[in-house]
Amino acid sequence: MRFYASLARLAPRTSPQNRHAILRISRASLLSTLVALAAFATCFGEAHATVAMLQPARVAAANEPLQITLLYSADDAQALTVTVPPTIRVTVNGAEQSPQPLELQREPGVPDTLHLQPGQFRKVRYSTPWPQSARGEVRIDPVGFDASPALVAINRGPQQDAVAQAEQAESQASTPAQAAAMAAAVDGPAGDAMSPPGDSLSTTGRGVLSHVSYYEPMYFAVGHNGDTNARLQLSFKYRILMPDDLRSKAFLDNLYFAYTQTSIWDLSADSRPFRDTTYSPQLFYYVPDTGWHSPFFTRMGFAAGIAHESNGKAGTDSHSINMPFIRPTWEFGDLTGNHLTVSPKIYYYLGTSNNPDIADYRGYVDLLVKYGSPDGWQLATTLRKGTKHWYGSVDSQFTYPLARLLGSKWGGYIWVGYFNGYGEDLLDYNNRQHWMARIGYSIAR
Structure with a gap:
């Protein structure tokens, strides 16, 4: 009220009707200022979640489902509650096939909301069967969430399970020596035969148009x-x-x-x-x-x-x-x-x-x-x-x-x-x- 009294003293010669109008305008301006300050504080005080798509294994067995892992993390100094969607969508591009949309289901046992403390993270996996038409190397493009595309080579051969398991073990190796041993199991001691770092005759161009x-x-x-x-x-x-x-x-x-x-x-x-x-x-x-x-x-x-x-x-x-x-x-x-x-x-x-x-x-x-x-x-x-x-x-x-x-x-x-x-x-x-x-x-x- 001291604020309004001060306004009244600033205009001693103003008529009573005008003084009431000034006070009404001042109340409205003060209310707008307080709302703006509250919104500003909310924006800068609110915790935000970071969502990232982890790179899948470079070689996948065709009889195993396509699996995408999202990483939710609380990067701010406040606790965070995250809503986890039951499905996510991606498109798969391979060889001369047109882009094919896929819907991946969330893994069982994951709640609809996650409660993360500051610095905590949680992995959530989604999966769906590979399309029957997918061959060779395919590109996976996320739809509706910000993440980089991923390239995966689909193996449909008789040893597809062994190759995919060796590739997964290589990605989880904790030392360079272990990774080299796993790479030899997948490709042989010469290195990565699936995607050589420089074609012997020229520059290889494996990509969406893999032929x-x-x-x-x-x-x-x-x-x-x-x-x-x-x-x-x-x-x-x-x-x-x-x-x-x-x-x-x-x-x-x-x-x-x-x-x-x-x-x-x-x-x-x-x-x-x-x-x-x-x-x-x-x-x-x-x-x-x-x-x-x-x-x-x-x-x-x-x-x-x-x-x-x-x-x-x-x-x-x-x-x-x-x-x-x-x-x-x-x-x-x-x-x-x-x-x-x-x-x-x-x-x-x-x-x-x-x-x-x-x-x-x-x-x-x-x-x-x-x-x-x-x-x-x-x-x-x-x-x-x-x-x-x-x-x-x-x-x-x-x-x-x-x-x-x-x-x-x-x-x-x-x-x-x-x-x-x-x-x-x-x-x-x-x-x-x-x-x-x-x-x-x-x-x-």
């Missing part, structure tokens, strides 16, 4: 030596069948179709034509890890198949070859860090078109030597030696992640290439390219 991945490097680069030209390459491979057991070494389970297109673009000539383009479809068997072990190498991969190369031209400019090939690949050192890769591609010519002497300039072996790390710089060099004189070529490509130069929002790599010798394209397989250096951008390496 499709990168094959040879994909890049665009420009250089100048007398004239200005660009070199660009597109390449991918497609896994024809997705096996129930992703570790399978069976022939049909690891059969791939690949397509690579390499072009030389003349930027100095009138109308800037593509001087030559090489089209190369391939069909081959490929495993990144054969399971053969040795103290001399970390992992051995293997590929074998048939490749066709053609420049798609007619008349005397037409050149094409058919090559059955085998390609073993050995990797040395830590596959997650800097390591050496040696991969000879050995082939034979079944048929040639307007280039019967191509072996004189190209030979029968492409020797690929790479050194670098999956998340750092890498130098890859392909060497060829023709059967006559000193004919052959050197093709070197240096790549470095743009994310390390410009920040994490950037993808791909800066690409620097050097070529010297014969056979950069089919049209000029018997013409010497003294040297050409280019710089550009690479999507995959």
Whole structure:
């Protein structure tokens, strides 16, 4: 009341009607202020729960349910009561299947509300059967709650229970030695055959579209030596069948179709034509890890198949070859860090078109030597030696992640290439390219 008396003294000459109006306005303003202060105190004094989705095991048995674990924690200094929903929803994306919504049921015995003291947490599990259509690696996206997606490889093979149990034990291992032993039980001593840290032949691309991945490097680069030209390459491979057991070494389970297109673009000539383009479809068997072990190498991969190369031209400019090939690949050192890769591609010519002497300039072996790390710089060099004189070529490509130069929002790599010798394209397989250096951008390496 002293507050109102003070207001009355501030306006001694105001009429009684006006003084009553001022007091009514002041009471309303004071009430609004008190409500705002109460709301402010409530907002800053209220305890909030943190909800997180724990990462599920990377390998799951198809005959076991999909299980999602939510972690509720009281992070503030006050006790907390949390309402736990009876169901949660996620979507599952796998291979070429459209996203499939799933509803997971809360585990029995969990009450509808949890009472957490400051600093306490509680795990709540939800589960539902895997969809029958889910194959290979699938992505799990939460719906209605804030959590990161998760990737899980579904094993439908005869040993799915043993593999899933070994994977779960690995995730719960308390020491690095125990984790390494469990990893060997799942994948063999060479490491993770389910998702290798760097494909033996190229950059693997297992994801939502798990049949499709990168094959040879994909890049665009420009250089100048007398004239200005660009070199660009597109390449991918497609896994024809997705096996129930992703570790399978069976022939049909690891059969791939690949397509690579390499072009030389003349930027100095009138109308800037593509001087030559090489089209190369391939069909081959490929495993990144054969399971053969040795103290001399970390992992051995293997590929074998048939490749066709053609420049798609007619008349005397037409050149094409058919090559059955085998390609073993050995990797040395830590596959997650800097390591050496040696991969000879050995082939034979079944048929040639307007280039019967191509072996004189190209030979029968492409020797690929790479050194670098999956998340750092890498130098890859392909060497060829023709059967006559000193004919052959050197093709070197240096790549470095743009994310390390410009920040994490950037993808791909800066690409620097050097070529010297014969056979950069089919049209000029018997013409010497003294040297050409280019710089550009690479999507995959």
